[in-house]
Amino acid sequence: xxxxxxxxxxxxxxxxxxxxxxxxxxxxxxxxxxxxxxxxxxxxxxxxxxxxxxxxxxxxxxxxxxxxxxxxxxxxxxxxxxxxxxxxxxxxxxxxxxxxxxxxxxxxxxxxxxxxxxxxxxxxxxxxxxxxxxxxxxxxxxxxxxxxxxxxxxxxxxxxxxxxxxxxxxxxxxxxxxxxxxxxxxxxxxxxxxxxxxxxxxxxxxxxxxxxxxxxxxxxxxxxxxxxxxxxxxxxxxxxxxxxxxxxxxxxxxxxxxxxxxxxxxxxxxxxx
Amino acid sequence: xxxxxxxxxxxxxxxxxxxxxxxxxxxxxxxxxxxxxxxxxxxxxxxxxxxxxxxxxxxxxxxxxxxxxxxxxxxxxxxxxxxxxxxxxxxxxxxxxxxxxxxxxxxxxxxxxxxxxxxxxxxxxxxxxxxxxxxxxxxxxxxxxxxxxxxxxxxxxxxxxxxxxxxxxxxxxxxx
Numbered sequence: 001x002x003x004x005x006x007x008x009x010x011x012x013x014x015x016x017x018x019x020x021x022x023x024x025x026x027x028x029x030x031x032x033x034x035x036x037x038x039x040x041x042x043x044x045x046x047x048x049x050x051x052x053x054x055x056x057x058x059x060x061x062x063x064x065x066x067x068x069x070x071x072x073x074x075x076x077x078x079x080x081x082x083x084x085x086x087x088x089x090x091x092x093x094x095x096x097x098x099x100x101x102x103x104x105x106x107x108x109x110x111x112x113x114x115x116x117x118x119x120x121x122x123x124x125x126x127x128x129x130x131x132x133x134x135x136x137x138x139x140x141x142x143x144x145x146x147x148x149x150x151x152x153x154x155x156x157x158x159x160x161x162x163x164x165x166x167x168x169x170x171x172x173x174x175x176x177x178x179x180x181x182x183x184x185x186x187x188x189x190x191x192x193x194x195x196x197x198x199x200x201x202x203x204x205x206x207x208x209x210x211x212x213x214x215x216x217x218x219x220x221x222x223x224x225x226x227x228x229x230x231x232x233x234x235x236x237x238x239x240x241x242x243x244x245x246x247x248x249x250x251x252x253x254x255x256x257x258x259x260x261x262x263x264x265x266x267x268x269x270x271x272x273x
Numbered sequence: 274x275x276x277x278x279x280x281x282x283x284x285x286x287x288x289x290x291x292x293x294x295x296x297x298x299x300x301x302x303x304x305x306x307x308x309x310x311x312x313x314x315x316x317x318x319x320x321x322x323x324x325x326x327x328x329x330x331x332x333x334x335x336x337x338x339x340x341x342x343x344x345x346x347x348x349x350x351x352x353x354x355x356x357x358x359x360x361x362x363x364x365x366x367x368x369x370x371x372x373x374x375x376x377x378x379x380x381x382x383x384x385x386x387x388x389x390x391x392x393x394x395x396x397x398x399x400x401x402x403x404x405x406x407x408x409x410x411x412x413x414x415x416x417x418x419x420x421x422x423x424x425x426x427x428x429x430x431x432x433x434x435x436x437x438x439x440x441x442x443x444x445x446x447x448x449x
Contacts, residue, residue, distance in 0.1 A: 164374065164378065165374070165378075167378055167381065167382060168381060168382065168385050170385060171381060171385065226414070232414070232416065233381055235384055235385060235388065256447060259447055260444060260447050260448070262275070262277065262334065263359075263440055263443050263444050263447065264444070265330050265331065265334055266277070266330055266334075266336055266440055267437060267440045267441070267444070269328060269329075269330040269331075269336075270296075270328070270433055270436050270437055270440065271433070271437065273296065273328070273429070273433055
């Protein structure tokens with residue numbers, strides 16, 4: 001019986017639980033609305049994950065966690081060893097760029113980051129291929145699924161709460177007070193990245209895209225800034241409002257007078273009630 | 274004959290139907306159904322599509338008041354109802370702080386639908402557990418420019434005041 005269906009009916013949490021309990025080996029592919037993801041398992045343990053067009057190679061993973069810069073990652077990709085992460089990893093360890101622990105931790109983190117993102121997917125066709133294996137040459141790190149499921153569920157609840165707090169990423173942000181207040185605050189690099197783009201012209205979605213952040217990450221930061229009373233949500237100046245409602249067109253002087261007269265009529269009528 | 278529309282929105286059981294019923298010259302056209310969800314059994318019936326009230330201004334002008342369904346699962350109606358509205362009122366039950374977050378979320382959603390003026394009505398101010406409008410402003414994180422008006426939806430003068438304040442805001446916006 002093929003294990004396939006839609007996340008609408010069987011969630012990521014339920015799928016991972018199934019893989020864990022049945023100690024399955026294989027590859028789970030999920031085709032989300034905008035991109036596809038793959039998770040590979042060996043005897044019920046998560047060993048590898050890949051998201052969308054990202055090739056999941058070692059240089060890319062190390063660049064994501066800040067162990068390599070863009071230039072280093074690019075030049076490593078050009079090397080003949082790049083097809084084999086194990087060979088490339090040895091090269092980097094021998095050259096003193098990273099330690100073995102750095103490599104294993106980075107790969108584990110990358111796998112978990114991708115997996116946790118999948119917990120927030122509510123729609124997508126999934127298919128479990130019992131013969132599927134991680135791409136050749138990749139380093140795999142076995143991760144117990146129990147903790148992944150618990151942490152993923154916790155993040156899902158957090159995600160739902162954040163979605164409730166900030167339902168619309170098409171909204172923009174403005175500083176409540178003078179931005180000078182920010183000078184005395186201890187913000188993380190990621191928070192500063194968001195703060196630097198705060199402008200009623202920039203939607204939260206645009207800020208996330210520019211900073212290469214996921215919806216969850218940007219929501220978390222914006223929520224923190226909102227709670228600290230530093231920013232407020234506003235409708236973006238430059239973008240159309242959501243839906244099919246057109247923005248108010250500038251009225252001619254005559255039309256404006258007519259509208260004012262209409263509103264004055266309404267005022268008189270309601271006063272008289 | 275010209276018609277204009279205002280929308281009355283807000284969380285479940287915030288008093289939207291009552292608000293429209295108090296001021297409408299016709300019996301409000303209600304689309305209420307028995308509440309089935311245990312969690313939402315604050316009242317027996319709830320609006321599932323919209324409420325509809327009318328105020329005739331003169332032979333050429335009618336004001337329609339549309340109340341949105343309060344339960345989130347009917348929010349597909351919101352955008353439809355917001356089309357072409359002159360402005361909107363966000364009703365908040367002052368005695369139920371657990372609904373404030375939902376009220377803020379609804380407010381932001383409607384602001385995104387249309388760039389029209391709005392006011393927030395702190396309803397049920399006659400309730401012993403009602404929060405003061407000042408405290409509600411903080412809880413709802415409302416900008417000082419946003420009008421937060423005390424309201425008792427069963428009281429005609431109170432409802433009139435909310436609608437008048439909204440109309441003054443609309444007029445002020447036109448004069449900008």
